[in-house]
Amino acid sequence: MREATTRGLGLAFAVAYAVFVGWLFVRQPQTIAQVTGGLSAAIGTYNVDAQALADGRRFFRNGQFVEARLAFARADPALRDAQTQFYIAYSFYRQGWGRLYHDDLLYTEGLAAIDRALALAPAGRLVVADPDLMMHTAEELKAELEAGVRRDASDFNPLRLLEVRK
Amino acid sequence: MTAAREAFGLPAVFLTVFLLGALRIGDAAVLVPPSPFALVLGALLLRVVVQSGALAPERLLSSARSGLANANGLVVLVVLWAAAAQVIAVLIPESGVPQIAFSVFFFVLLLNTAAAAPDRERLLRSLAVTLGSAFVLKFVVLYQLSTPRAGALKRMLQAILDSVTLGALIQAVPHPIAAYLALLSLVVFLVGLVLLPHRDQVPPRRLLRPSLP
Numbered sequence: 001m002r003e004a005t006t007r008g009l010g011l012a013f014a015v016a017y018a019v020f021v022g023w024l025f026v027r028q029p030q031t032i033a034q035v036t037g038g039l040s041a042a043i044g045t046y047n048v049d050a051q052a053l054a055d056g057r058r059f060f061r062n063g064q065f066v067e068a069r070l071a072f073a074r075a076d077p078a079l080r081d082a083q084t085q086f087y088i089a090y091s092f093y094r095q096g097w098g099r100l101y102h103d104d105l106l107y108t109e110g111l112a113a114i115d116r117a118l119a120l121a122p123a124g125r126l127v128v129a130d131p132d133l134m135m136h137t138a139e140e141l142k143a144e145l146e147a148g149v150r151r152d153a154s155d156f157n158p159l160r161l162l163e164v165r166k
Numbered sequence: 167m168t169a170a171r172e173a174f175g176l177p178a179v180f181l182t183v184f185l186l187g188a189l190r191i192g193d194a195a196v197l198v199p200p201s202p203f204a205l206v207l208g209a210l211l212l213r214v215v216v217q218s219g220a221l222a223p224e225r226l227l228s229s230a231r232s233g234l235a236n237a238n239g240l241v242v243l244v245v246l247w248a249a250a251a252q253v254i255a256v257l258i259p260e261s262g263v264p265q266i267a268f269s270v271f272f273f274v275l276l277l278n279t280a281a282a283a284p285d286r287e288r289l290l291r292s293l294a295v296t297l298g299s300a301f302v303l304k305f306v307v308l309y310q311l312s313t314p315r316a317g318a319l320k321r322m323l324q325a326i327l328d329s330v331t332l333g334a335l336i337q338a339v340p341h342p343i344a345a346y347l348a349l350l351s352l353v354v355f356l357v358g359l360v361l362l363p364h365r366d367q368v369p370p371r372r373l374l375r376p377s378l379p
Contacts, residue, residue: 003169004232004234006169006170006173006174007169007172007173007232007234007235007237007238008234009173009174010169010170010172010173010174010177010238011173011234011237011238011241013173013174013177013178014173014174014177014178014181014238014241014245015241017177017178017181018177018181018245021181021184021185024185024197025188025197025199028195028196028197030194030195
């Protein structure tokens with residue numbers, strides 16, 4: 001191989017490796033699946049496992065939220081799909097919702113998931129056209145989760161007992 | 167030095183050191199960049215490496231080389247600096263008096279090494295001993311003192327040590343694999359230093375003296 005070719009390829013390799021290292025610093029992936037998924041998403045080849053997503057939605061509709069999240073995690077192991085993250089956030093909302101109180105821990109996890117969904121959605125806009133849901137946009141779900149973890153006077157409003165889970 | 171080593175080998179070695187050295191494994195794996203002070207220490211280390219002849223910068227950057235070759239050389243210099251800073255950062259404890267003590271130790275040591283102006287061979291030996299000792303102090307001695315003890319007596323002694331030093335000595339205990347990662351990054355860094363394009367050794371002056379009749 002000619003020296004100029006070797007040097008050119010080497011320079012491209014070094015730059016690519018440095019970009020990869022920089023990407024790892026910015027994204028801080030926690031699993032190999034997140035690394036490979038993130039790289040696949042960067043070149044547009046990342047796909048969600050459709051069967052696992054369908055399983056997750058079925059569990060979700062049946063109120064089996066833990067099972068649903070396990071299936072969603074299988075469908076989107078790299079946490080790169082906005083719609084799946086939306087469903088994960090919704091499952092935290094529905095599981096944590098209570099007529100007298102909301103589970104702050106689950107709501108907080110839901111907020112983390114909806115933030116991931118918003119970050120992944122093109123231009124930050126995410127609409128899920130699922131007739132089984134009462135909230136179809138990430139903004140509605142996020143507002144509901146934020147209201148759930150907030151402490152204010154409305155928490156003591158007796159009319160709150162009449163609220164329905166969305 | 168071959169073009170392949172300069173273009174592929176050295177950047178791969180030093181970027182790997184940078185990556186391994188940045189990895190902190192606790193409840194979650196986090197990549198931590200070197201602190202500004204570690205970058206300063208990295209620059210000092212780069213200086214002594216050049217001064218000793220372990221790195222001949224004119225063999226990486228010069229007007230006699232092509233633009234592409236100079237770009238390769240510049241990449242090597244930048245990643246060497248980053249890796250040097252990261253290796254020093256991984257050997258400095260995370261908190262308390264040990265962190266300050268190690269930082270000052272490295273700073274003084276690098277200035278002293280620059281003043282002593284060792285040759286390549288001595289510098290490489292000195293760096294292996296110094297960085298190796300810092301590794302042992304941090305990952306063996308210091309963390310052995312900080313590891314929670316099983317027996318009541320040992321826990322009591324640890325509590326006394328913690329009280330006497332006002333909590334300044336005890337460190338957060340890292341994941342067991344952290345020491346192996348640090349050792350790997352240290353060894354790969356030293357190998358990278360050996361692979362750098364260096365100046366040919368000048369024979370000692372006394373050997374050049376003409377023999378007396």
